[in-house]
Amino acid sequence: GESVGLHLPTLSVQEGDNSIINCAYSNSASDYFIWYKQESGKGPQFIIDIRSNMDKRQGQRVTVLLNKTVKHLSLQIAATQPGDSAVYFCAEPMDTGRRALTFGSGTRLQVQP
């Protein structure tokens, strides 16, 4: 797939465990943040987003935490499943004037059955 071969940090977890993927962002003025999942051979897929006026948002089995003080974002996946194996990217707007996204370098999640 497209992301195979990237020298990415890898998180390996057992099926059923919780996973936490971290991201440091650069722009303190960013007004929202998004997590994307990219499976091998596919394009990035939206998981969840969070506005900068929030510090936590929950979805189905996923929770995103935002710590603006240290410019840190995390994605928590509950009861990780083999289908969660992918590369995960955090993204933020390039700047307040443009709505294109800039992506982090990604973290590879490997779920062991």
Add this chain to the structure above:
Amino acid sequence: DARVTQTPRHKVTEMGQEVTMRCQPILGHNTVFWYRQTMMQGLELLAYFRNRAPLDDSGMPKDRFSAEMPDATLATLKIQPSEPRDSAVYFCASGLVLTGTGVSAGELFFGEGSRLTVL
């Protein structure tokens, strides 16, 4: 099932040849993006359009790359002449930006990508 469609999925060509990649954004989306993904650089923005007008193409090598939206259902990315360093996966994404506010509706929808190999 609305989705972004990209063609070709795979392209192998020789250095110096022209390459054209096509994208059909999701109907109703007013913003289209071209990204390139490589092992070394990750996901990089090449260009984007709003309501078919180019807003930013600063990420593209101008001498060989060009991006256009001939109509609302088609975006193209052309490389002429292609070089081995252009080998990458090229993604098109579309989204909806609320006009007047400049606020994104949040999500970008990506296509499956066009894997380009230039020999």
